[in-house]
Amino acid sequence: MSKPRNGNTLTQEKDQRLEAELFGRRALVILALVVLALLILMGRMAYLQVLNHELFTTLSESNRVKLQPLPPSRGLIYDRNGVLLADNLPSYRLEITPEQVEDMDVILDELRRRIPISDQDIGRFRKLVKRTPAYNGVPLRFGLSDREVAALAVDLHRFPGVEIKADLTRYYPMGKHAAHIVGYVGRIDEKELQRIDPGEYAGSTHIGKIGVERSYEDVLRGRVGYQQVETNAQGRVLRVLEKIPPVPGKNLYLTIDTRLQAVAEQALEGHNGAVVALDPRNGEVLAMVSQPSYDPNPFVNGIDSLTYTALNTSPDRPLFNRALRGVYPPGSTVKPAIGLAGLELGVTDRNRSVFCPGLYRLPGQEHKFRDWKRGGHGRTNLDKAITESCDVYFYDLANNMGIDRLHDYLDQFSLGKPTGIDLLGEKPGLLPSPEWKRKAHKQPWYAGETLIAGIGQGYMLTTPLQLAQMTATLANRGKHFKPRLLYATQDQGTQQITPEAPRPLPDIAVKEIRNWDYVIAGMVNVVHGPTGTAKKIAVDLPYRIAGKTGTAQVFSLGQDEKYDATKLAKELQDHALFVAFAPAEAPRIAVAVIAENGGGGSATAAPIARKIMDAYLRELPPS
């Protein structure tokens, strides 16, 4: 077409003009080719989508190759002795494949005449139908009873597209016992749909929502399998072409002992509150009670809104895991740890004593910081201060130590930060510091606030789990572990059990090993000393307990608790706290007890702890 031109002989201007023209012609040619290519493409599309539309529709709808997900079976959950906590039971669900149904309303009416189907079920079903491709089965009702299955099976053949499908559903045989630990599974909701990989959950309807079920979801779930099948127009499988079997999830053995859990629940009976028992030697959670509890079973296949509202709005908050998420002022239970800090930092020593007249004043200030004992404790050294829970001694100690050192020392005991337990949703509590107050309240730290921090009041907030962890750390003399619920995992195929290793935390180093002994001796005197605040539980006690009572002044149950004026009187009562470990010489169990509005720690909380320790050390055969 275009003849070669001799560009060199032309001026730059002319060259540019000619080249631009040449380019323009070539651009038009190539544009024509582009349009031609796109027309060919459209022709191809028309060939596929118009001329051969029916053929491909048939191929798409009938005798098609389907990739079917094979959901894995979820791992079971046991306690440390093999008592079943979460089971899979066969169950039946009613499913409808919309594209095979001519008139959905008629079918639904027919089905409702045979078995009860709530309006809620129908509503959810219709919503799902809109979102799911028409050739996919959509569940209408879960958990059909045998009678319902029988009622439907008689003339199911009259309703093409309606199927009864068998699958496994989660069942928690212990009901509300240990519900806060095990948690529950529920149907996958929209928020979770955004979070999960849909491939991994293909064919699965449920997911761990809370508790161990959620925390160990990845272990329990297993891996989905697939099969390539050839199906006919009705979706019936003609033959399996290829199959990758699913890998079942692992069984979990938890560290808790169901028997001890039951003892702890009974011991706490009548109180809202929490109990946590740890094995200080390895961080295993032996029992974790949050009272009141709830039955997780209704949650599995969708709890009805009435029951849920009742649970959710109850002032006792049964759904709330107090052991993990309830934050309370620790009160005097932190005194042994603060005493240890005083010895270690050289702020006090064993012989140093303070005269306690029943109140304490900062130099140059009028404000009186009162001791719980009106007349005072008189001359008090650290041992007596722990034994009798003398506030004035600890006001003085905290004042001399200063808030920064106090904060940094208690921080080692996992206060004010998550303990790292293998259960999601743990609250960190709060270990106050001037830095924190500046950030959170935009206010300076006052000296008086250091004093009340010294007796575990004021801003300081801890969870029962943290208190148990602190106690275990004291019991094991600074060698401590992350609290742990997973005891072992078991492969469902080979049945092989893999025990879980303890998860050690960095040791708390002390300058003098005797400082542990001194503080622990004070704690033993709390129970066994003639003036100990928990001496009542020492009656007929065949082993030695080291403990510490505490009383937490009540402002609220948790940070998000609503103020309820009608219940003011009851709710204003103090929380009773008791932390302890035993046997004092070679501790095997560390316990923290909180009885909400239970009054004093010695009267209410200490006997609960003793019942648990008696059971664990004396009555229950070792596991």
Next chain:
Amino acid sequence: MKIPLLGNIGAIDEGTSGLLRRIKLDPPLLLVLLVTSGFGLVILYSAGRQNLDLVLRQGMRLGLGFVLMVVLAQLPPQRLRGWTPWIYLAGTALLVAVDMVGYIGKGAQRWLDLGFIRFQPSEIMKVAVPMMMAWYFADKPLPPRWPHLIIGTVITLAPVVLILGQPDLGTALLVFCSGAFALFLGGLSWRIIFALIGAFAAIAPLFWTFVMHDYQRQRVLTFLDPETDPLGTGYHIIQSKIAIGSGGIYGKGWLHGSQGYLQFLPESSTDFIFAVFAEEFGLFGVGLLLTLYLAIICRSLYIAAQAQDTYSRLLGGSLALIFFVYAFVNTGMVSGLLPVVGVPLPLISYGGTSLVTIMASFGILMSIRAHRKRLSH
């Protein structure tokens, strides 16, 4: 000069907002790009089985792509022209590096891992080769003479051979096309063009025997008769044809495609996303998408034709046509018209690598458009 067809499209932008001009953006091109990529996200939502995360990630990549475009639009073509040989040499050096690493690692190697970022140097060449071609021919007489032609061929083929060695047929094809387009737009004589086509027909059997890898040969064979191996290599094409064909004229509707949803379609959100789209939106949707692509190509060619120096013209024209090759090879492959080569559907497929190159191309085109006055003598 005046090209009637392209001039009409160009007229749209007279009198549009000054803000876009100030940031050197061409309003008509920007509009079509935004519409197409927005459309792409909608399709991706369905193709990715309604995974919103996937769409958000892709949306973020698109956003970054548009930012890159705006940044490149600020760069005057003369500046780019000065850098061109260095960019080309650096890109070629990286290709050699990747091939070496691949040789040492005894496997296919396309990625260069710099620790903080992984990228495919071959991707750079999709822009670097047309840049180099435009740079080389900018001060040569056009139509090209024989000696210049030979050097131009070397400029194009050196990276193509390196990329084939990786081996990455799709990218090699695109890079080859980009160089060929530059030559064609530069006025390569028709005699030579026909002679080359004849020569290619002669060389192809040799190429088949000695250069292509087994899997590439297998792909071509499968392409010729996919039905022979429905559960193996032909699976891709058969499934995507079923998806497209069952879509019909009007499509099954958004989110209602059965083939893509059931995971029959391999790579349903990347290379084969067009099949999901054609199933759900039908022939009408396909027509609409191809019209959008055509508008982008027309406008880009118009911008190139309006440029007042050879470098900008050749570069702009080549970039416009590479975009077309993306669209045509992908749709042709998915509909069974062309062999299966890994080329994404531009602005729609999930993935970031080719998106960067595409948006960089449009940044350069925007710059050519914005700086055209200053370049005139």
